[in-house]
Amino acid sequence: MKRSTEARTPAQEDLSASERLLFGGELAYDVGWSRHQGAWLTLGLWSMARMLPKLVGTAVRLAHQADARALRTVWLSELGRGIAQAVGLVAVNTVLGHLLTDGTTAQRLSAAVPALTAAAVTALLGSLLRSASTAATGALEPKVQRVATERYLSLVARVELAAIEDDEFHRLLDSAGYGADSARRMVRYCTAVLTSLISLAAAAGVLTVLHPALLPLLVAMTLPSAWSSLTIAKMRYVSFHQFVQHARAGQLLSRLLIDQQAAAEVRVHDVGPFLLTHFRGMAETSEREQTRLARAAARKGLLADGATGVATVATYGVLGLLVWFGGTELSVAGTAVLAIRTGSASLDQLVLQITDLHQEALFVADFETLCREAARRAIPARGRDLPERVREIRFEKVTFTYPGSTAPEPSLREVDLTIPTGRIVALVGSNGSGKSTLVKLLCGLYQPDPGKGRILWDGVDSREADRAQIFRRVAMVAQDFHRWPFTARVNIGIGRPAAPMDDAEIEAAAAYAGADGLLATLPRGLDTLLARGYKDGHQISGGQWQRLGIARARYRDAEVLIVDEPTSALDPVAEQRVFDRIRDLAGQGQTVVLITHRLHSVRHADLIYVLDRGRVAEAGTFEQLMDPATGTGAFRDAYLLQSRAYEHTVPAQNNRSPDDEPAGEAL
């Protein structure tokens, strides 16, 4: 994506050293993603006014979906309130008219009584309607926010993994979060605008009747503040987008300071002051931006006030001249002053509310963009059915580059490989050789680069297959499997989240993974919360987490089990047990794809693929790869290297066959 060099603010020119050091460069200033939103950023008042109804429509639709009854109550009470206010103003004007005409005080007062009563009744009615509206709005707003949040979260949960790893998409996510909140607030502003419009119409009507010249003057009094508040709102919006990543990075720094996983290093390595210094550096950059915005707002506000002052003087001047030259009665002029004051207050209020509405609408537009983008990048909901029983999964000349990757080479290059079902297939290779990437493609999380190979589940190309069926057939213990901050039960049962969690099956899966002993020691058994920082939260070790991860994959009970470094954190006894169990599974017809650096563990695999810089360097059974006549030597050399490392570190262990030797970490 093109980095924008336009419209850089002074704060942007002054890029903080912290950003440069921690994030390798500027974070804040790319407005490129919003090019399709550029319309918003360059819009004139008229165009904005034209787009506003559509966005108001979005908020109203969300509100209708959230609680149609509450929405009706809000509209009706606000409408009633506006009418009550209008009638009230007319009644007050009538009262004034009676009071300022000729006659005795008693006569004038008694003539004013019906209008006074009307004013009192409308005021009471207005209060009742206001309280009805307040109650309904209070109930409606959180529901609107929930509906909007649910809508974008459900869409985001279905997007391709590539979108989740895309920083542009993340940026959209950030502002869409505000959008859901904005939709909530828009409901309030819409109703407020409606009320102000009605009361303004009343004041305008009264003024027009008094003298036709007064209404344009009233409008002229409000235009400058309308201009200043709308331009300031636009500046704030542009700034928000320019600083959205910067703000996220600043929050990241503050979170790291209190993060549980970083806590030990923060203390032992004394990282705290380092992070704090950079937190301050980042904060100062955004403070400079806030100062710039505040100064610009102050300047524009002052200009607008000056113009409003001139328009006010002109309005009252015209009124004075009208009285002076006998164009109007003094009593009528008194009413006009009142109507001007009420009218200009309503108009000011209306301008502020429209500005707020407009500002919120900008974020609702972002929210809509995210929903559209998430729908566009969603994993296809349909596709070809996979065969009932798949005989093999075949990679044909698969080349794969991570979306947005800046690496010079693809992560997988022309990979040809077959995974026969019901067998153990091992993937070995040095760090970064492409093992984890390969299994991500196998799971259906990514597809090969367009036109560069395919993955076949028997005859069905993964690109055309129903992806949900691929996901259903796979259980995975990824290298970075998730440690859910929930109870032990959920940490295993979440392997099959759609089904009711069955304790007997959960315990069986735990026993399979060697986590039964762990469950027995947990203070509340399966109910133990595995998250420190919450009441009764409990911490378990890395190896214990790994056992839970294996139990989860076992509980999922899928046809293909992918285990990426399943034993890296396990003690030797547990490791042996896991490999024995994996062998048992294959014996029962399950397909196991095993990634490990412990070459000793792959001796029982039916097929071993050795990866090297994204390519398959060699493939075969353990015996074939160890045999100098059939193997290329890549696997054999690494295996022997690992074996020798153990020979040297374990004294008095003589005459061991390769089969007995535990392996170290080389490939």
Ligand SMILES: Nc1ncnc2c1ncn2[C@@H]1O[C@H](COP(=O)(O)OP(=O)(O)OP(=O)(O)O)[C@@H](O)[C@H]1O
């Ligand atoms: N999400 C990603 N985005 C971009 N590049 C990635 C991503 N994940 C991995 N890579 C790159 O792809 C290449 C292969 O990585 P992969 O994780 O598949 O290696 P691996 O063989 O599993 O390594 P290890 O043994 O260290 O786990 C590496 O060069 C890595 O930098």
